[in-house]
Amino acid sequence: MDATSADSAPRDGEPHPGGKLTRERMLACALEMVDREGIDKLSMRGLARALGRDPMSLYRHAANKADLLDGVAETVLAELTVDPNDTDWVAQLRAVARQFRRIALSHPHVVPLLVTRPLATPLALRPRGTLRPLEDILALLTQAGFSGADALHIYRALFGFLHGHILNELQEIVENPEETDDLLRLGLHRLPIHEFPNLRGLASVLASYDGASELERGLDILLAGLPTATTSAT
Amino acid sequence: MDATSADSAPRDGEPHPGGKLTRERMLACALEMVDREGIDKLSMRGLARALGRDPMSLYRHAANKADLLDGVAETVLAELTVDPNDTDWVAQLRAVARQFRRIALSHPHVVPLLVTRPLATPLALRPRGTLRPLEDILALLTQAGFSGADALHIYRALFGFLHGHILNELQEIVENPEETDDLLRLGLHRLPIHEFPNLRGLASVLASYDGASELERGLDILLAGLPTATTSAT
DNA sequence: TCCCGTAGACCTACGGTGTAGACACCAGTC
DNA sequence: GACTGGTGTCTACACCGTAGGTCTACGGGA
Numbered sequence A, B: 001m002d003a004t005s006a007d008s009a010p011r012d013g014e015p016h017p018g019g020k021l022t023r024e025r026m027l028a029c030a031l032e033m034v035d036r037e038g039i040d041k042l043s044m045r046g047l048a049r050a051l052g053r054d055p056m057s058l059y060r061h062a063a064n065k066a067d068l069l070d071g072v073a074e075t076v077l078a079e080l081t082v083d084p085n086d087t088d089w090v091a092q093l094r095a096v097a098r099q100f101r102r103i104a105l106s107h108p109h110v111v112p113l114l115v116t117r118p119l120a121t122p123l124a125l126r127p128r129g130t131l132r133p134l135e136d137i138l139a140l141l142t143q144a145g146f147s148g149a150d151a152l153h154i155y156r157a158l159f160g161f162l163h164g165h166i167l168n169e170l171q172e173i174v175e176n177p178e179e180t181d182d183l184l185r186l187g188l189h190r191l192p193i194h195e196f197p198n199l200r201g202l203a204s205v206l207a208s209y210d211g212a213s214e215l216e217r218g219l220d221i222l223l224a225g226l227p228t229a230t231t232s233a234t
Numbered sequence C: 001t002c003c004c005g006t007a008g009a010c011c012t013a014c015g016g017t018g019t020a021g022a023c024a025c026c027a028g029t030c
Numbered sequence D: 001g002a003c004t005g006g007t008g009t010c011t012a013c014a015c016c017g018t019a020g021g022t023c024t025a026c027g028g029g030a
Helices: A023-037 A044-051 A055-060 A065-077 A089-106 A108-120 A128-143 A148-170 A197-201 A203-207 A211-229 B023-037 B044-051 B055-060 B065-077 B089-106 B108-120 B128-143 B148-170 B197-201 B203-207 B211-229
Strands: none
Touching: A023 A044, A023 A065, A023 A108, A044 A055, A044 A065, A065 A108, A065 A128, A089 A108, A089 A128, A089 A148, A089 A211, A108 A148, A108 B108, A108 B148, A128 A148, A128 B197, A148 A211, A148 B108, A148 B148, A148 B197, A148 B203, A148 B211, A197 B128, A197 B148, A203 B148, A211 B148, A211 B211, B023 B044, B023 B065, B023 B108, B044 B055, B044 B065, B065 B108, B065 B128, B089 B108, B089 B128, B089 B148, B089 B211, B108 B148, B128 B148, B148 B211
16 A cells, blocks of 8 residues: 555655654754745744644644744854864954854844844743854853953953844845946935935945945954953963 | 813714824834833734724824834834034944933833844835934034045944844843842753853853943944044044 | 815724644554 | 553634725815
8 A cells, every 4th residue: 555655654645755854854944934035924834834744743843933933043053163172262253253144144034033032031041052152152262361251241242243243234225226326226315315415425335335344344343452341361 | 962072072972082093192002012011912903902993093004014113113213312413423422322222221122123123124215213313423423524434334333233232231131030049040050061161150240241331341442443443533 | 055085993804823722643661 | 452652633712914895074175
């Protein structure tokens, strides 16, 4: 009675294409959907449809929708790797920053989750994968000679800046990409001239935003200023 | 037949307590609900209930729910005032930063809206009240001698930092406020010791976070570093 | 005076949502 | 064989955002 399938199909003709459903597969599929259609198009039912399962199956692997979203954020953040043994802490932080930017830009729809979910959960209850970069950066900085308090301070300054920067960068949305005139491209002609003279005058500058170099300039300022604001090390 | 009410009641006995519904009243009520119960407890139907109207009435004053949320964010941001004629631009930016922090802390549930809504809308289509601070700060900085490009750069750096800072500060959630031991207060005892030694060791530092002074230190670094990163003025 | 346009409020209804609760099935272990 | 715990499924409930249509009051020409 059974078809060509391996030992995973229970009885009917191939009900579940790829064997058992795991949390990882569920999260991967959810991430893919979010990347494609944005965060509020993700529904439990839609996700189940994409996986070919019953919607209620998902609740075996996530307590509720919030938990699923936490999982998606954790999946993305897991791409971030920190080397706590790097002896050049400045270089390592720069590397982390660039990595973070790259990850955020490749999952723009997840960014609201990344910056927003921690507001709802006490630190110790957050997904473990979310705390990993924090722990590793603390290790990096204490090995570099900073006190725990200063290390924490630097972590906060760095990620505060990173979150702010990425929110800035993702706001650069062009309204009419095919238009050549910057004012029209950005839709700024809609603003009344006498109320927003400065803003309208900056069309060309707005249009030429360069996120990568903006990040570097910010890092320059931050990393130059940090040691003097703490009891400096090395 | 009519009761004590003023000239606003049409016929039945006092159908609408306070006269006609306006966008301002609707937004004020929405803001109050969000402040009280958080953002995802706000529904059109619930809001209508609180206002004593039919749910569909709200659509006379907001195109849809997203527009309503934009309105709430705009209402909050309207509390922010910038004096573009201040001759001391550094002091003025500091004042704006402190104001922003105060506003954000008094409406913590709106913060996700403040940092997140702009990601969905091109700059020129955002609510006007949202663009006001930008325009005013550009005016302030160009009057101080900065080029338009540098002014925009400084605005971005400031608000990037502010958003990052406030997201940081609002993450400080105490799990068991009545507990005296910091480790238990923050729930850090739940983390495995061998996986998160540094983080667990920082319980006391985490518990004594001071947002106000953190903001000031960040501003010191930022405002000291900015002029050298641009073609400095005054 | 009549007429008409418009703005505000309301009602109904549709197709979606998250998820509680109960039940069926299976693999292992005693 | 009986029991147990993880997994999948089905049904059902309460709620959501909002399209479409209707009723009423009001203001301004004609």
